[in-house]
Amino acid sequence: MIISVDLITSNIWTVILITIPILYFIYYRKFRIFIYDQPKKVTKGKIARGKCPPSYPNGKFSSSSIVGLANKKFLYHLGWFWLIDSCNLAPGGVRFINHCGRDVVVFRGHNGKPYVLEAYCAHMGGNLGVGGRVRDINCIECPFHGWVYDGETGTCVFSDGENRIPRRVDTFEYADLERCTPCSSANSKSTEYLQKIAENQEIKLKTYECRELNGSIFAWYHADENLRHKPLYELIDIQDEITRNTMEVRGESINYVNCHVQEIPENGSDVRHFDFLHESILDSISFVKFKWTPSAERATNPDLRQIMAHSNPSAHAYKMHLFDKFLTEDNVRYINVICLDCSIRFFDKYEIFLFNTTGFQIGPSIVYLFLWSPYFKLTLFHTLTPLEKFHQRVVHRIITSTWMPYWLSAAMLMGEVKQLYADMKIWNKKIFTEKLNYNTKNYADKCLHSYRNWYAQFYEGCYEREAKSLSW
Known part of the structure; x- marks a missing residue:
């Protein structure tokens, strides 16, 4: 029997034309399900979490309470936190952001630069992020009465192009708002409830340091007002690394987790849990499994390079390149490093090395994972944002070879994301344990002990309490 070349070619093209739409369907449909359906499947519940540290790292209660917002937390933080993706803030764009225990407005000036201010107008409390508009290159106008604030300084100004004159006002406050009693005076029948506390003064909204890099906009939070504009460390900019390796951003997953904020980043240093939660590739195929070989150390460890050395010369060279490029004297205190080998095992006998991961957790909420494989290079950029107490937004952005x-x-x-789901089953139902029992002779428990001591620096000077307010 003779089969013609034309018939073979025709069959090959038929297979290709059928396969490509199927692969695209898998890419498009399944990818979007992971991004958009997940929040609907996981809802917040009032689950006991144990005795926890504050919900937001380095929180501090505001000196001025806002009346009418019962049980709201007012907290300040130490660290860089994700605000918004750059692509979602066009020039002249304004967005209201509510997370990390505070409300801010982020807007992009007509000069292309992003600015972050506290959200509420000092006049009558209008929300600048809802209906506010960008004026005169880098100012924002309140939608309520048109008061204008300079994005650089937060100063309320009369603005006309380049000429900006600070607005000067008198400041009043209620003498006793909770009991609604008038001001004390010689006249016992006084009906004045507002008392003047300052006059003819300039007013400012708080401004926050922000950075735009890696496709996102971040804000710096710190409890100490003296350090609000003096970040203790800078974020890692991976754009040069993306260009060097001819890579591009391919997409991101957005997931929501119900647990204490520390539980999620702690995952990377919990080296033992990989054997229990992340062994499975597909639940239906038990004879093919992942094998993980993890380690975790603080970046300040003087023996870091020896501990993280890799037997594969190419993987080792890439890892040392990352250490040289991203670890500096200024940031090592705030970085925890993980190293992770991944292999595929067949029938618990045969192994194929898949990739090595070098990970940097910088601060309380940002992780960079650099994957080296004989077959590819890949980078994952993770951000963690506390939306509410025990409710976290987790984003994984994938960057691959073009x-x-x-x-x-x-x-x-x-x-x-499948591996994340395995963790979420634990996180969503666990408590944060105040009293910990470690076997300090065991490397896995040593990693956990070291990590919790490292992460605690982001709670320094931190406390939280309920805002006094009217209950309705």
Whole structure:
């Protein structure tokens, strides 16, 4: 029997034309399900969490309470926190952001620069992020009465192009708002409830240091007012690394987790849990499993390079390159490093090395994972944002080689999210344990002990309490 070349070619093209739409369907449909359906499947519940540290790292109660907002936390933080993706803030764009225990407005001036201010107008409390508009290059106008604030300084100004004159006002406050009693005076029948506390003074809204890099906008929070504009460390900019390795951003997953904020980043240093939660590749195939070999150390460890050395010369060279590029004297105190080998095991006998990961957790909420493989390079950029107490937004952004098919990068991100789901089953129902029992002769428990001591620096000077307010 002779089969013609034309018939073979025709059959090959038929298979290709059928396969490509199927792969794209898997990429598009499944990818979007992971991004958009997940928040609907996981809802917040009032679950006991144990005795916890404050919900937001380095929180501090505001000296001025806002009346009418019962049980609201007013907290300040130490660290860089994600605000918004750059692509979602066009020039002239204004957004109201409510997370990390505070309300801010972020806007992009007509000069292309982002600015972050406290959200409420000092006049009558209008929300600048809802209906506010950008004026005169880098100012924002309140939608309520048109008061204008300079994005650089937060000063309320009369603005006309380049000419800006600070607005000067008198300041009043209620003498006793909770009991609604008038001001004390010689006249016992006084009906004055507002008392003047300052006159003819300039007014300012708080401004926050912000950075735009890696496709996102971040704000710096600190409890100490003297350090609000003096970040203790800077974020890692990976754009040069992306360009050097001919990579591009392919997508992101957005997930919501109900647990204390520390539980999620602690995951990387919990080296033992990989054997229990992340062994499975597919639940239906038990003879093919992941094998993980993790380690975790503080970046300040003088023996870090020896501990994290890799037997593969290429993987080792890439890891040392990352250490040289991103670890500096200024930031090592605020970085925890993880190293992770991943292999695939068949029938618990045969192994194929898949990739090595070098990870940097910088501060309380940001993680960079650099994957080296004989077959590809890949970077994952994680951000963690506290939306409410025990309610966290987790984003994984995937950056891959430009040659990689989109369906394959989507499948890799789906695999990452599958591992996240395994963790979420634990996080959503666990408590934060105040009293810990460690076997300090065991490397896994040593990592956990070290991590909790490292992470605690982001709670320094931190406390929280309920705002006194009227109950309705």
